Amino acid sequence: MPDKNKPRQEVIRGYVLFAVTLIAAAIILWIFPTKITVATTTAWNYFLEMVMILPAVMVIMGLFSVFVSKELVVKYLGKTSGIKGILLAVFFGALPTGPLYIAFPLAVALRSKGASVSNIVIFLSAWACIKLPQELVELQFLGIKFMAARLALTILFVAIMGIFIEKLIEWTDKKRIGVSQELGK
Amino acid sequence: MSTTAIFINLFALGCLVLALVKDKGKTKQSLGVAVKSFIRILPTVFIIIVIIGLLMAFVPPDQISRFIGEQAGFGGLLAIAGLGAVLYIPAIISFPLAASLLQSGAGVASVAAFITTLTMIGVVTLPLEIKELGKKMAFLRNGLSFIIAIVIALIMGVIL
Structure with missing residues (x-):
């Protein structure tokens, strides 16, 4: 089964890479013994902070990826528009349901269901950068002020970008239709 | 905890x-x-x-702050945003890295720009995006994302 072997190989490669990094770090610190304390205490502190939240973050990701079906997203986003559509696009994009490359075919399905260009752009961008587990890790490491400010600004500007791209595509399409109509005369 | x-x-x-x-x-x-x-x-x-x-x-903090700190200016911001757009690191991993950079003298704007372009723009996933959604939409989304990442970063730098 090639489908099952490929991810396994990637995982093994990840651990090999980690071993190489660790050995390299050990050699570097062996050459510069005065740096050992700073390096190891810093690494240990970050390790502790990560270990406290990583399992929980993974559980949240796993739950959402299984419980929120792709059909559900397409069903709701395909028909809502306006402010409600924007909010829904951000909401569904932010749910932790998988990596970005899963979202592209989903966006195509959305388009065939009649979703607006702005909603598709907002959905994709939210999927890429406003993931719930990401926000939680950001909260842990960068604090509530940083996380909340970046989240609010991102939602705002992603919405503006979505509407802008929609208008731009509408405008260029209209121009093209106009030209082809003139040619048809 | x-x-x-x-x-x-x-x-x-x-x-x-x-x-x-x-x-x-x-x-x-x-x-x-x-x-x-x-x-x-x-x-x-x-x-x-x-x-x-x-x-x-x-890496001493003054080195970090020279390249991506407050005194690095707009060029430093563009450089780190570009780096974020090209790199392919899982976002979850980028936050501890960002925290360590902040702790050792990086500017808020630089760190915000880095995280935002890192997550929002995918040079690695761009070919797939073009294939599924077409050139126009893919380039518009990724290009404009870069601009809004810079804008978000600048605002973050001012308010935080």
């Missing part, structure tokens, strides 16, 4: 209980997914932690 960590764990627990009440089979499946992604992401987490340790030990 910090309040944030407690909150995140309680939130996960709450979701888990809700899921169990709703559908046991699906919950089991979800936990399988969680374990698998945990195993997959763990080496990358460890690698970044080792790199952070070395970074903090060897």
Whole structure:
């Protein structure tokens, strides 16, 4: 089964890479013994902070990826528009349901269901950068002020970008239709 | 354990209980997914932690702040945003790295720009995006994302 072997190989490669990094770090610190304390205490502190939240973050990701079906997203986003559509696009994009490359075919399905260009752009961008587990890790490491400010600004500007791209595509399409109509005369 | 960590764990627990009440089979499946992604992401987490340790030990804060700190200016901001757009690091890993950079003298704007372009723009996934959604939409989305990442970063730099 090639489908099952490929991810396994990637995982093994990840651990090999980690071993190489660790050995390299050990050699570097062996050459510069005065740096050992700073390096190891810093690494240990970050390790502790990560270990406290990583399992929980993974559980949240796993739950959402299984419980929120792709059909559900397409069903709701395909028909809502306006402010409600924007909010829904951000909401569904932010749910932790998988990596970005899963979202592209989903966006195509959305388009065939009649979703607006702005909603598709907002959905994709939210999927890429406003993931719930990401926000939680950001909260842990960068604090509530940083996380909340970046989240609010991102939602705002992603919405503006979505509407802008929609208008731009509408405008260029209209121009093209106009030209082809003139040619048809 | 910090309040944030407690909150995140309680939130996960709450979701888990809700899921169990709703559908046991699906919950089991979800936990399988969680374990698998945990195993997959763990080496990358460890690698970044080792790199952070070395970074903090060897690169003096004044060097970091010279390149991506307040005095690095707009050029430094553009450079780090470009780096974020090209690199392909899982976002979850980027936050501890960002925190360590902030701690050692990087500017808020630079760090915000880096995280935002890192997550929002995918040079690696761009070919796929073009294939599925067409050139026009893919280039518009990624190009404009770069601009809004810079705008978001500049605002963050002012308000924080």
